[in-house]
Amino acid sequence: MLSKVKTVLIDLSGTLHVESTETPGAIDALNRLRSSGLKLRFVTNTTKESQNYLYNRLKSIGFDIRKEEIFTSLLAAKELVKKLKLKPYLMLADEAKEDFEDIPCVQTEHEDGNGVVIGLAPNRFNYESMNTAFHMLLNRSQLIAINKSRYYKTNSGLCLAAGPFVAALEFATDTKAMVVGKPNDQFFMQALEPFDCRPDEAVMIGDDVRDDIDGAQRLGMTGILVQTGKYRASDETMINPPPNYLLPTFSDAIDLLLK
Known part of the structure; x- marks a missing residue:
């Protein structure tokens, strides 16, 4: 084999x-x-860190790696956003938003947006941000899940990943996310x-x-x-x-x- x-x-x-x-x-x-x-x-x-952030982390650990060798679900999501001509609300960690710097985005549900991009964003998963995404999806925005992983490993143990939060939005709005990772x-x-x-x-x-x-x-x-x-x-x-x-x-x- x-x-x-x-x-x-x-x-x-x-x-x-x-x-x-x-x-x-x-x-x-x-x-x-x-x-x-x-x-x-x-x-x-990985959706908490941009390609550049990941590259620098791996180099600091001691890995022989080149930035262009790293293919992330964040980059795949960005290409899909461009293809669908979306102006999305980003539910992403600050370290991940670097990959979307050239993409026009919205900050609140009251702006003229048509997409929700969700990754692992522990500091963004609160009632306010989830409710903003909820209202945008009710208004027929496209839900893009960078992945639907259930959990991931940290030094302190297993932690919830993005999947459970994607599932919550799907359930609440009766929609199905496009999963790119x-x-x-x-x-x-x-x-x-x-x-x-x-x-x-x-x-x-x-x-x-x-x-x-x-x-x-x-x-x-x-x-x-x-x-x-x-x-x-x-x-x-x-x-x-x-x-x-x-x-x-x-x-x-x-x-x-x-x-």
Whole structure:
């Protein structure tokens, strides 16, 4: 299954690092992967941080990484906003808004807007902002969810991700969000686009059994679930078929790839 792999897609948070700490052996493993000649790209549902913010964080940890190698669901959402010609209300963390600096946005429901973009924004998820989004959606604005992840890992444990808040708005307004991040097929195909690579020639390494692994495997990629980050015991039983490989860390995944 791995013998024809040309491209490696790598999740970030939970797979390579948790906040500002690398997962065991991740920096060295990434260096070994680079030396192999395989093509690689970092694909992330992280919505709290812009591409530039992520790049600087990873460099400060010690990873050998280039900014253009990072493909985020934030950037995918921005492209969709431009395509649909939306003027959105942004439910995003301040560190994420950098990616939308050239997009005309609204601040309140009383402005002339036609979209709501929602990501993980812990400091924005309050009654006032949710109610603003609620009223805009009732007025037929388009709801764009950067992802619908259930939870993510921090140094203090698991925390709610954006998915529960997206679900609340969908329920309240009887609408369905357009989801742009993993496990969206289009997101994975956009990630592979620069390499002229078929899905069955790619492998996805991640800690989220649904968004990373199930999404990739449904498209034909090989899935490697690592037991770091948000992984919880028996996660591998939550999808059918199960992950192609289940390994303790990203470093173990690279060992397997390079055999």
